[in-house]
Amino acid sequence: MNVNSSSPSVFWIRNGDSIPLSRVPFYTPEDFRRICLEQVYSGGRLALLSSVPALYGRKGGKTLLALAADDENGKIGVLCADLEEKNSYLSLSSEIPQAQGFEREIFEEQGILPKNHPWLKPLRKQETPYPFFKVKGEGIHEVAVGPVHAGIIEPGHFRFQCSGETVHHLEIQLGYQHRGAEELFLRSSPERRLVISESFAGDTVIGHALAYCMEIEALSKSEPPLYAHILRGAALELERISNHIGDLGALCGDIGYLPGAAWFGRIRGEFLNWLMELSGNRFGRGLLKPGGVRFNLSAQQTENFLIRLDKAERDLKETAELTFNHPAVCSRFEETGIVSRAAAEALGMVGPAARSSGCERDVRRDHPFGIFRFYHIPTAAADTGDVMARAVLRWLETERSIQFIREQLTGLLEQSLEVELQTEIQKMSPEHLAVSMVESWRGEILHLAVTTSKGEITGYKIVDPSFHNWFGLALALRGGQISDFPLCNKSFNLSYSGHDL
Amino acid sequence: MLVLDIFIHLILLILFPPFLIGFINKVKAWTAGKQGPSLFQVYYDIEKLLKKGAVYSSTATWIFKAGPILTSASLVCAGLILPMMRNHSTFGFTGDLIFFVYLFALGHFFLLISALDVGSSFEGMGASRGAAFGTFAELALFSALAIFCIPAGSPTFKSVFTALPWKTWGFAHPAYLAGALVLLAVLLTENSRLPIDDPNTHLELTMIHEVMVLDHGGPDFAFILYSSSLKLLLQADLLIHFLLPFPSHLTEEGVLLLLSGILGIGILIGILESVTARLRLQRIPQFLIGAFILTVLGLMISFYRGAP
Numbered sequence: 001m002n003v004n005s006s007s008p009s010v011f012w013i014r015n016g017d018s019i020p021l022s023r024v025p026f027y028t029p030e031d032f033r034r035i036c037l038e039q040v041y042s043g044g045r046l047a048l049l050s051s052v053p054a055l056y057g058r059k060g061g062k063t064l065l066a067l068a069a070d071d072e073n074g075k076i077g078v079l080c081a082d083l084e085e086k087n088s089y090l091s092l093s094s095e096i097p098q099a100q101g102f103e104r105e106i107f108e109e110q111g112i113l114p115k116n117h118p119w120l121k122p123l124r125k126q127e128t129p130y131p132f133f134k135v136k137g138e139g140i141h142e143v144a145v146g147p148v149h150a151g152i153i154e155p156g157h158f159r160f161q162c163s164g165e166t167v168h169h170l171e172i173q174l175g176y177q178h179r180g181a182e183e184l185f186l187r188s189s190p191e192r193r194l195v196i197s198e199s200f201a202g203d204t205v206i207g208h209a210l211a212y213c214m215e216i217e218a219l220s221k222s223e224p225p226l227y228a229h230i231l232r233g234a235a236l237e238l239e240r241i242s243n244h245i246g247d248l249g250a251l252c253g254d255i256g257y258l259p260g261a262a263w264f265g266r267i268r269g270e271f272l273n274w275l276m277e278l279s280g281n282r283f284g285r286g287l288l289k290p291g292g293v294r295f296n297l298s299a300q301q302t303e304n305f306l307i308r309l310d311k312a313e314r315d316l317k318e319t320a321e322l323t324f325n326h327p328a329v330c331s332r333f334e335e336t337g338i339v340s341r342a343a344a345e346a347l348g349m350v351g352p353a354a355r356s357s358g359c360e361r362d363v364r365r366d367h368p369f370g371i372f373r374f375y376h377i378p379t380a381a382a383d384t385g386d387v388m389a390r391a392v393l394r395w396l397e398t399e400r401s402i403q404f405i406r407e408q409l410t411g412l413l414e415q416s417l418e419v420e421l422q423t424e425i426q427k428m429s430p431e432h433l434a435v436s437m438v439e440s441w442r443g444e445i446l447h448l449a450v451t452t453s454k455g456e457i458t459g460y461k462i463v464d465p466s467f468h469n470w471f472g473l474a475l476a477l478r479g480g481q482i483s484d485f486p487l488c489n490k491s492f493n494l495s496y497s498g499h500d501l
Numbered sequence: 502m503l504v505l506d507i508f509i510h511l512i513l514l515i516l517f518p519p520f521l522i523g524f525i526n527k528v529k530a531w532t533a534g535k536q537g538p539s540l541f542q543v544y545y546d547i548e549k550l551l552k553k554g555a556v557y558s559s560t561a562t563w564i565f566k567a568g569p570i571l572t573s574a575s576l577v578c579a580g581l582i583l584p585m586m587r588n589h590s591t592f593g594f595t596g597d598l599i600f601f602v603y604l605f606a607l608g609h610f611f612l613l614i615s616a617l618d619v620g621s622s623f624e625g626m627g628a629s630r631g632a633a634f635g636t637f638a639e640l641a642l643f644s645a646l647a648i649f650c651i652p653a654g655s656p657t658f659k660s661v662f663t664a665l666p667w668k669t670w671g672f673a674h675p676a677y678l679a680g681a682l683v684l685l686a687v688l689l690t691e692n693s694r695l696p697i698d699d700p701n702t703h704l705e706l707t708m709i710h711e712v713m714v715l716d717h718g719g720p721d722f723a724f725i726l727y728s729s730s731l732k733l734l735l736q737a738d739l740l741i742h743f744l745l746p747f748p749s750h751l752t753e754e755g756v757l758l759l760l761s762g763i764l765g766i767g768i769l770i771g772i773l774e775s776v777t778a779r780l781r782l783q784r785i786p787q788f789l790i791g792a793f794i795l796t797v798l799g800l801m802i803s804f805y806r807g808a809p
């Protein structure tokens with residue numbers, strides 16, 4: 001037996017921590033693989049598997065980096081593998097499917113080959129002809145949808161293998177939205193980086209900007225004031241509420257249920273407008289900055305806000321009850337696009353899509369950050385994994401977020417908390433690695449940064465929740481009806497740009 | 502009087518249909534608390550499309566180009582023999598009811614083959630759905646019409662509408678009620694209204710009618726728009742003739758009955774579309790088979806109790 005077999009393990013950190021690079025444990029590819037598998041088999045999951053060029057040469061040659069999240073204990077395990085001269089390693093995906101996207105990304109960007117990878121296809125970069133999976137047989141036909149769609153949505157290609165109306169396999173080919181966001185981010189000045197981070201996924205401005213700010217705060221060891229944490233939390237929940245309600249409206253629109261589409265659509269506007277009152281922008285651009293927030297709410301604004309919050313909550317409750325009690329809506333939503341709990345866990349799905357299938361994962365609870373270290377929002381979950389579960393879950397989360405915002409804002413009014421929006425950002429620590437995770441409305445956002453000996457960011461990785469979840473959509477359609485695809489797609493509502501970066 | 506009748510009939514047939522669609526959309530917008538597009542929006546759309554050029558797929562043949570015109574032509578012919586302001590049409594003849602239904606089927610047939618002609622997977626899917634649901638709808642339609650034809654003993658519009666027992670119509674004879682309900686179900690199906698199809702969706706994978714006409718553009722699409730509005734008007738007209746007693750000569754009362762009847766159907770469709778959601782696609786055959794079973798029940802009652 002290897003002497004090291006019991007001792008090698010990961011280095012545990014917490015969300016929003018930074019550690020010196022010298023503390024990061026390096027292993028041989030074999031040990032690295034074994035530890036990763038052990039972590040996943042014992043209830044953890046891969047939050048990131050990547051190859052960050054900034055870490056190359058720290059030991060021998062190219063490097064693999066893994067972050068294994070232990071949701072139960074709120075820890076994130078860091079470990080690296082040194083590939084030395086080799087340019088390949090034994091794939092993890094053949095054992096744990098959740099690694100498949102990460103390994104394809106590593107192969108595509110760094111040319112490191114995961115041997116025995118079961119699905120080594122282009123992830124973002126276009127290759128013609130794309131090697132689509134084919135189903136053969138009598139009566140099998142292919143339906144190709146996109147990349148240009150009949151609505152104002154992002155580009156992506158969907159290939160259905162059907163017989164009649166039944167879908168046997170759906171393959172999703174993305175990458176049309178690849179903008180080179182990570183490279184652009186590294187090339188840009190620190191001032192621009194905040195703006196770029198707000199655009200990783202345009203509908204998750206607060207989520208990504210918050211993850212970026214947490215990175216900078218972790219690396220510079222600064223802590224924003226409590227007041228700023230409260231406003232950040234409120235903005236994050238406002239973003240969640242407006243997107244969730246928008247999705248509910250769009251789900252109703254897809255099944256032709258007019259009252260739901262009209263009312264949810266209107267109420268979504270209310271929440272977007274509040275984000276505008278807070279930040280001057282309906283999507284919250286420009287609100288956050290490393291060290292705190294830029295804007296404050298006056299006492300009068302807060303009072304006004306609370307009154308209208310009550311009214312919006314009433315309207316929302318009425319509309320949701322009307323919708324979810326309507327037999328025609330139930331008949332369309334129930335038992336459509338089912339993702340089993342086993343599938344969700346194997347794929348490492350995150351956010352509402354995972355919670356609807358019974359995987360209770362919520363960064364706000366598991367790896368608390370910001371205001372959520374002091375105030376917990378109860379995690380909502382469902383177990384049927386169908387469109388109904390994903391819809392009802394959005395409604396439940398919306399209710400709880402409204403409750404959170406109400407309590408926080410009332411607190412701001414009643415307690416004489418010192419109005420302090422920002423703290424000074426210190427110089428960033430040299431040769432450090434920092435990890436930040438945020439529960440955005442779509443699920444877990446992870447940012448990872450590595451600094452040089454001068455304390456400048458030299459490596460940056462972004463994982464949008466869509467990256468984990470796209471394969472879930474493909475599975476939801478398996479054996480389903482092709483006419484239910486738009487409904488399933490909307491119930492996931494994943495980001496193309498967040499995936500393609 | 503006869504010339505005036507033909508003149509009004511033609512004017513209504515040619516110019517009125519797009520208004521009905523605009524009217525339904527307005528009702529839907531009002532129910533949703535919105536302003537909605539103009540009542541005349543479909544006219545503007547048709548005008549705009551007629552001014553445009555068309556783009557044709559390289560696999561399309563003359564069938565694709567002929568489809569929209571032949572569909573419109575079959576429906577206009579059907580409209581000529583369908584009574585409008587009175588209980589029979591000037592162009593009617595013995596057995597015209599059967600002829601009317603098959604002119605409808607002919608229009609649908611041309612729409613289907615022009616969809617298949619371009620060889621797109623979407624349109625093939627739409628045509629297969631259209632053909633499947635069309636078959637179920639036809640079954641229900643014929644058996645519903647049979648209920649009404651029994652008292653007349655002939656499949657002719659004039660004798661059917663004359664022989665209907667107007668004094669005791671409706672709740673007095675459940676068979677007629679079943680027939681009228683089924684005609685409404687067929688109307689919704691054939692005109693791609695909710696809960697069968699959603700005329701407003703942009704999601705090509707869920708459509709039935711709209712997906713068949715994706716490749717039509719410009720004037721061709723103008724004809725498609727026109728023919729689908731005409732189809733709705735004709736079926737609404739057919740339905741109200743079974744519900745309301747029309748006079749045998751051209752009178753103001755007849756015109757009033759026609760307009761209020763058609764707008765009434767428009768309001769009914771608008772409200773129906775505002776309060777319900779679409780059926781799951783696999784459920785549509787069940788919906789139509791259910792309609793057929795209702796007519797069988799109606800027929801049994803008719804035979805058992807005899808015409809009132």
